[in-house]
Amino acid sequence: MITIFDFEKPISELESAIAELRQLAAEKGLDRSREIAELEAQRERLLKQIFAHLRPWDKTLLARHPKRPYALDYVRLMCESFLELHGDRLGFDDPAIVGGLAKLGCYRLVVVGQQKGRDLKERQKRNFAMAKPEGYRKAMRLFRLAEKFRLPVLTLVDTPAADPGVESESRGISEAIAQSMLTMFELSVPTVAVIIGEGGSGGAIALAAANRVLMLEHAIYSVIPPEGCAAILYRDPNKAPQAADALRLTSESALELGLIDLIIPEPLGAAHRDPQTTALSVRSAVLQQLDELSRIEPDTLREHRYQRFRQMGVYETV
Amino acid sequence: MQRRGVAQTNSEQWVQCAKCRKILFRPDFERAMRVCLHCGHHHRLCARERILLTVDSNSFQETDADLRSVDPLGFPDYADKLRKGAAASGENEAIVTGTAMLGGYEIGIGVMDFSFMGGSMGSVVGEKVVRCFERGAERRLPVILFCASGGARMQEGLISLMQMAKTTAAVSRLQRAGMPYIAVFTDPTMAGVLASFASLADVILAEPGALVGFAGQRVAAQASVGKPPANFQTAEFQHEHGMIDLIVPRKQIRITLTYLLEMFLPVEAPVR
Numbered sequence: 001m002i003t004i005f006d007f008e009k010p011i012s013e014l015e016s017a018i019a020e021l022r023q024l025a026a027e028k029g030l031d032r033s034r035e036i037a038e039l040e041a042q043r044e045r046l047l048k049q050i051f052a053h054l055r056p057w058d059k060t061l062l063a064r065h066p067k068r069p070y071a072l073d074y075v076r077l078m079c080e081s082f083l084e085l086h087g088d089r090l091g092f093d094d095p096a097i098v099g100g101l102a103k104l105g106c107y108r109l110v111v112v113g114q115q116k117g118r119d120l121k122e123r124q125k126r127n128f129a130m131a132k133p134e135g136y137r138k139a140m141r142l143f144r145l146a147e148k149f150r151l152p153v154l155t156l157v158d159t160p161a162a163d164p165g166v167e168s169e170s171r172g173i174s175e176a177i178a179q180s181m182l183t184m185f186e187l188s189v190p191t192v193a194v195i196i197g198e199g200g201s202g203g204a205i206a207l208a209a210a211n212r213v214l215m216l217e218h219a220i221y222s223v224i225p226p227e228g229c230a231a232i233l234y235r236d237p238n239k240a241p242q243a244a245d246a247l248r249l250t251s252e253s254a255l256e257l258g259l260i261d262l263i264i265p266e267p268l269g270a271a272h273r274d275p276q277t278t279a280l281s282v283r284s285a286v287l288q289q290l291d292e293l294s295r296i297e298p299d300t301l302r303e304h305r306y307q308r309f310r311q312m313g314v315y316e317t318v
Numbered sequence: 319m320q321r322r323g324v325a326q327t328n329s330e331q332w333v334q335c336a337k338c339r340k341i342l343f344r345p346d347f348e349r350a351m352r353v354c355l356h357c358g359h360h361h362r363l364c365a366r367e368r369i370l371l372t373v374d375s376n377s378f379q380e381t382d383a384d385l386r387s388v389d390p391l392g393f394p395d396y397a398d399k400l401r402k403g404a405a406a407s408g409e410n411e412a413i414v415t416g417t418a419m420l421g422g423y424e425i426g427i428g429v430m431d432f433s434f435m436g437g438s439m440g441s442v443v444g445e446k447v448v449r450c451f452e453r454g455a456e457r458r459l460p461v462i463l464f465c466a467s468g469g470a471r472m473q474e475g476l477i478s479l480m481q482m483a484k485t486t487a488a489v490s491r492l493q494r495a496g497m498p499y500i501a502v503f504t505d506p507t508m509a510g511v512l513a514s515f516a517s518l519a520d521v522i523l524a525e526p527g528a529l530v531g532f533a534g535q536r537v538a539a540q541a542s543v544g545k546p547p548a549n550f551q552t553a554e555f556q557h558e559h560g561m562i563d564l565i566v567p568r569k570q571i572r573i574t575l576t577y578l579l580e581m582f583l584p585v586e587a588p589v590r
Contacts, residue, residue, distance in 0.1 A: 164533030174513040313441035
């Protein structure tokens with residue numbers, strides 16, 4: 001599936017022109033390198049120009065881009081090795097949440113992330129990364145494993161929301177989200193969360209109660225999807241772009257508000273144009289956080305995590 | 319304005335039940351703690367009424383009444399909504415917190431008020447809930463929270479989502495101090511509040527018929543195969559699925575809470 005957004009259209013037109021020229025050059029053995037270089041320079045200028053003025057809604061579309069790297073892509077591209085573990089030990093294994101044991105630089109880690117699907121079949125299997133209670137219960141089981149063997153935890157957050165269906169309600173989706181956060185707060189090992197795509201409300205915070213919370217440049221993090229907000233605020237889901245502005249769901253806003261610690265820059269044109277480079281940036285950012293956190297005493301780590309969230313909130317005293 | 323769960327108050331002497339529509343004599347209705355004498359429907363209470371009906375008389379001392387919401391994002395209409403919420407509820411925010419005596423035990427208590435912006439949780443609600451748990455941990459007080467909320471307060475954006483994490487962290491403080499935390503789900507207890515501190519209580523009680531759930535009913539139905547059951551997202555549904563310990567009629571809540579305090583606290587604790 002190829003999806004091109006309005007603001008990406010001129011870029012992809014240039015990209016297909018470049019590809020055509022390359023093919024022509026190869027087939028006919030002609031030297032078109034000057035023209036190609038010119039078009040590539042033009043593409044670069046255009047990318048810079050367009051990406052310098054992205055609105056929150058554009059970022060929402062980028063965060064949901066069907067070609068954007070997903071959790072397992074990052075694990076594959078940035079970790080030396082990974083062994084996936086399965087099941088919540090209560091009767092279920094939710095494919096919307098993946099987790100396992102990974103090596104990253106000099107660290108052995110527990111990694112937990114929400115996983116979207118690449119094609120229709122996988123999307124359905126992974127329920128569009130909308131985790132059910134068993135997904136969060138699998139995550140908790142892995143958090144406890146990390147605590148037992150003193151392994152730091154890395155979470156990769158990418159979900160539109162937790163699964164809202166009847167089945168999830170029957171099995172206690174709210175309780176699972178709350179317990180997942182609580183379990184993260186009780187850990188005495190270093191924890192790092194990276195919002196890699198969509199940080200969708202309760203479904204996202206359930207995996208993001210970490211010592212350090214990082215966000216990819218074009219990821220979003222929001223209390224409600226812009227469509228839902230628009231339906232309430234303007235009684236019109238089509239006004240999602242305005243709602244995205246109001247919600248301030250970009251990485252820049254989250255950093256400005258002091259709710260995340262660091263923005264991980266994406267390559268020009270966003271992560272899907274160069275997953276390899278993006279994954280390397282995530283890798284070095286995570287390694288740097290782990291280097292800092294692994295020097296802190298276990299009890300202090302827990303206390304720092306508590307204080308990190310304790311001070312969040314804006315109010316006045318009269 | 320007619321709202322679900324609110325008895326009509328068009329006359330001084332008579333009220334109409336919001337559910338069965340029967341007419342009730344107001345003094346009888348008030349004596350029954352706003353529970354319909356015909357159908358048993360539990361009408362919503364405001365925070366002050368709830369406190370009066372629950373704790374030992376004259377024992378409530380309010381805390382943190384000086385906290386006020388601001389509009390950190392410049393969100394459309396938020397300032398106006400805050401003003402209207404204050405006018406509708408007579409409160410400064412969607413929760414009233416304090417200390418009180420209950421059955422002779424000193425407790426920390428918080429009561430949410432749905433008439434203030436749907437009981438939504440923004441910075442002030444989050445902060446007051448956290449202070450309630452921290453006070454409980456420091457002063458070794460059990461904490462009782464009456465929940466009534468539509469969820470996180472959208473108008474504070476990501477800051478309100480963070481209140482879920484913040485209040486959850488505070489529950490762990492009280493747990494470490496070994497003090498009991500009891501939650502009472504009243505109509506409605508939803509979304510961001512249900513998916514954070516509310517669901518983490520040692521014992522969870524709920525009033526009959528209260529709406530208790532994660533997503534809005536329409537969203538849940540859309541996301542499901544087949545029709546949701548008739549009692550979907552009621553306290554009774556959640557009780558059937560193991561998420562609520564007991565459904566307790568309003569007039570028995572005080573005695574149930576006292577019994578739980580007796581069970582959890584050391585025998586010498588009561589200060590009479």
